[in-house]
Amino acid sequence: MDKFTTLTGVAAPLPTTNVDTDMIIPKQFLKTIKRTGLGKSLFYEMRYNDDGSENPDFTLNQPAWRDAQILVAGDNFGCGSSREHAPWALLDFGIRCVISTSFADIFYNNCFKNGILPIKLPQEDVDKLMDDARRGANATVTVDLEAQEIRGPDGGVVKFDLDPFRKHCLLNGLDDIGLTFEKKASIDAYEANMAEARPWA
Structure with a gap:
């Protein structure tokens, strides 16, 4: 998993509330077990018309936000x-950070396991960042995980809270497998001892 330290990029506004996981990636694209190739189908029913052409009104299809790495979303995202x-x-589309007032628990936990930083903020802070995002490509936002702050294009700073363990995992690029490998020396020593003590096992 890639480390998350400081991210500076364009933030895309998606003020829709209750964006569920079927809106994020519809069920017909769940056949794969690969983590790559899904970005083109992100928000499929909102991004594309019935004939497969792009919906020009959807935020991520507009030139200002095609390369967005931060998403400022409505309440109850995921x-x-x-x-x-x-x-x-x-992640495959390029989004590394999602900002909202609230997230569904399972989606929130899955973000951390995949290198995405979900940030919960009060409504007034989300509104402020949504306004920044609406300004497009000239209004870049910086998310500093170490300092736990978001810096807007006009120099404003928004602080956010985060569980220290989750922060540690993102800063060091540790998913569940990575956390296990941190204990590799102890695991190897245990297995060597077991092989000597119980060679029949």
């Missing part, structure tokens, strides 16, 4: 079914 493909699709 609700619905517990599909890990949702953060996979966001």
